[in-house]
Amino acid sequence: MTNAGALLLATGITKQFGGIVALDHVDLDIRPGEAVGIVGPNGAGKTTLFNCLFGLEVPDEGTVVFGGRRIDRLPVWKRSRLGIGRTFQRMELFEGMTVADHLLVAEQAASGTVRIWRDFLHRGGPTPAELHHVEEVLGLLGLADLADRPIDTLDLGHARLVELGRAMMGTPRLLMLDEPSSGLDGEDTARLGRILDETRRSTGVAVVLVEHDLALVESTVDRMVVLNFGKVLATGGVAEVLADPEVRRAYLGITA
Numbered sequence: 001m002t003n004a005g006a007l008l009l010a011t012g013i014t015k016q017f018g019g020i021v022a023l024d025h026v027d028l029d030i031r032p033g034e035a036v037g038i039v040g041p042n043g044a045g046k047t048t049l050f051n052c053l054f055g056l057e058v059p060d061e062g063t064v065v066f067g068g069r070r071i072d073r074l075p076v077w078k079r080s081r082l083g084i085g086r087t088f089q090r091m092e093l094f095e096g097m098t099v100a101d102h103l104l105v106a107e108q109a110a111s112g113t114v115r116i117w118r119d120f121l122h123r124g125g126p127t128p129a130e131l132h133h134v135e136e137v138l139g140l141l142g143l144a145d146l147a148d149r150p151i152d153t154l155d156l157g158h159a160r161l162v163e164l165g166r167a168m169m170g171t172p173r174l175l176m177l178d179e180p181s182s183g184l185d186g187e188d189t190a191r192l193g194r195i196l197d198e199t200r201r202s203t204g205v206a207v208v209l210v211e212h213d214l215a216l217v218e219s220t221v222d223r224m225v226v227l228n229f230g231k232v233l234a235t236g237g238v239a240e241v242l243a244d245p246e247v248r249r250a251y252l253g254i255t256a
């Protein structure tokens with residue numbers, strides 16, 4: 001592995017739950033602007049790795065360095081201020097609030113201008129710079145026409161895009177997504193893939209995508225990592241990895 005210039009470098013990540021070794025000395029590096037897919041069978045450790053990177057879990061062993069700084073003991077909010085944005089697997093949207101307001105709160109939370117919800121409700125109006133960034137991200141995600149719609153009137157596909165928008169508001173250098181296509185039909189998944197591509201192109205953000213939908217992974221990432229029983233089974237270009245006999249047997253269940 002060449003580590004020079006890595007945006008994120010995780011080394012020897014190990015995590016146990018009781019007797020279960022969820023991650024066993026996993027290494028992962030993400031270069032600036034690169035999109036990496038993390039795939040593998042159920043229980044392989046994908047979500048545990050994801051959580052160790054952004055701070056929901058603390059690894060038992062190993063280090064995570066982001067932008068040259070050790071982050072593996074930092075809380076989630078500090079990692080987010082440093083430039084790691086992520087979508088939540090369970091969506092956290094606030095009923096009655098508009099699409100634009102969701103992004104505005106995320107922008108203010110990311111920049112540290114609002115600490116608690118009450119501050120947002122009682123403070124003066126948003127700054128022109130904040131409003132401008134909200135408009136920019138709404139445009140990028142194709143949500144401009146829905147800006148004033150209450151969030152609970154959106155279908156799941158558009159609600160997922162709002163989640164993506166919230167993760168993008170702090171202008172992250174790394175965007176992390178865990179199963180963003182879950183519950184979406186083929187058409188909504190394809191649109192999500194196109195918008196992710198466009199987001200990468202126009203912002204240069206690096207992406208970690210944990211995903212079961214291989215079509216979305218193939219169309220989105222530069223490189224793929226296959227986890228199996230908490231270990232890295234293979235890593236490389238998508239076509240190369242999917243042709244690997246070990247991967248075909250362990251992950252795709254193909255024995256030929």
Ligand SMILES: Nc1ncnc2c1ncn2[C@@H]1O[C@H](COP(=O)(O)OP(=O)(O)OP(=O)(O)O)[C@@H](O)[C@H]1O
Pocket residue numbers: 017018020021022040041042043044045046047048049
């Ligand atoms: N909080 C926890 N407590 C106990 N065991 C856990 C916990 N989280 C994960 N595990 C176990 O660790 C292993 C890895 O789980 P993880 O959720 O990371 O897998 P995954 O690859 O994300 O699976 P899936 O594809 O089903 O989302 C599994 O055996 C799981 O049961």
Ligand SMILES: [Mg+2]
Pocket residue numbers: 046047048
């Ligand atoms: Mg998972």
